[in-house]
Amino acid sequence: MSRSTKITTRGRLALRAAAAASWASQKAGRGKGSMIGGLIALKIDPSVMTQLGRDRRTVIVTGTNGKSTTTRMTAAALATLDEVATQADGANMDAGIVAALNSHIDAPLAAIEVDELHVPHVADAMNPEAIVLLNLTRDQLDRVGEINMIERKLRACVAAHPDAVIVANCDDVLVTSVAYDAKNVVWVAAGSGWVGDATSCPRTGEPIVWEGTHWRSTGSDFARPEPDWWLDDDNLYGPDGLVVPMKLALPGKANRGNAAQAVAASVVMGATAQDAVAAASTVQDVAGRYSTVQVGPHSVHMLLAKNPAGWQEALSMIDPTVD
Numbered sequence: 001m002s003r004s005t006k007i008t009t010r011g012r013l014a015l016r017a018a019a020a021a022s023w024a025s026q027k028a029g030r031g032k033g034s035m036i037g038g039l040i041a042l043k044i045d046p047s048v049m050t051q052l053g054r055d056r057r058t059v060i061v062t063g064t065n066g067k068s069t070t071t072r073m074t075a076a077a078l079a080t081l082d083e084v085a086t087q088a089d090g091a092n093m094d095a096g097i098v099a100a101l102n103s104h105i106d107a108p109l110a111a112i113e114v115d116e117l118h119v120p121h122v123a124d125a126m127n128p129e130a131i132v133l134l135n136l137t138r139d140q141l142d143r144v145g146e147i148n149m150i151e152r153k154l155r156a157c158v159a160a161h162p163d164a165v166i167v168a169n170c171d172d173v174l175v176t177s178v179a180y181d182a183k184n185v186v187w188v189a190a191g192s193g194w195v196g197d198a199t200s201c202p203r204t205g206e207p208i209v210w211e212g213t214h215w216r217s218t219g220s221d222f223a224r225p226e227p228d229w230w231l232d233d234d235n236l237y238g239p240d241g242l243v244v245p246m247k248l249a250l251p252g253k254a255n256r257g258n259a260a261q262a263v264a265a266s267v268v269m270g271a272t273a274q275d276a277v278a279a280a281s282t283v284q285d286v287a288g289r290y291s292t293v294q295v296g297p298h299s300v301h302m303l304l305a306k307n308p309a310g311w312q313e314a315l316s317m318i319d320p321t322v323d
Contacts, residue, residue: 038095063134190257
């Protein structure tokens, strides 16, 4: 049975109004209209996200940096199984999520990027099968607030969804705290180039001690878990001795970590690691990120940086030998 037949009368009215608003926005030259459409749909029927998310196998992806890239890689990997609903433009709040779900209304799978503050109610609406936790660092403090507050909210969300598999970056102290008590956790050593926001334990306030890549809290047994998945410059390593060569189209160590978490989540959903790596490796351009433009005689690669951790990663991708 088509999912559209399960939508309530009010929900169908909301989606028709959304389609009309999107059409008007496009005709007026104001973009694709997905955001205005989603906003109108939610205004008419606040339950429309729940209705659109019903009966889908869903992966939610969140974190300060890398959400759009990891979501794109996850969607590509899940597409080896079946049709996938996902955002094409990184619109990761309620309106964009509704628009993405509505545009692929009968897709049985979903890979959904979600802003950190929106994860609790989106998870309640969609009941995800897996939640991918990338990293938590300082970002838009005027909007997002203090990162330990976000950690506590995400930890409560994980506790409220005990059946979800949490795919968590064990190299990130705050992410590890979010997932530490979860019943079903897949730990991925995805890297943490920026540790300036992880100097104290989010659970006890005691100092965090780093010994190479390993970290531990001095005030409790809280420490870096042993990873189920890890990587080096050539391969991705997984459970039961799995080794898969991984060569990505996208640059940077952070994107290798993003790919590792995308693959781990896709394997949770039933994809093979080999197919998931091959699919993630085809991702080249994410909503304009990493695209190449010609400026006179120069080819310029576009990188996005919006916080200290993002700037550190972007600057590490610059080749100082290039003229």
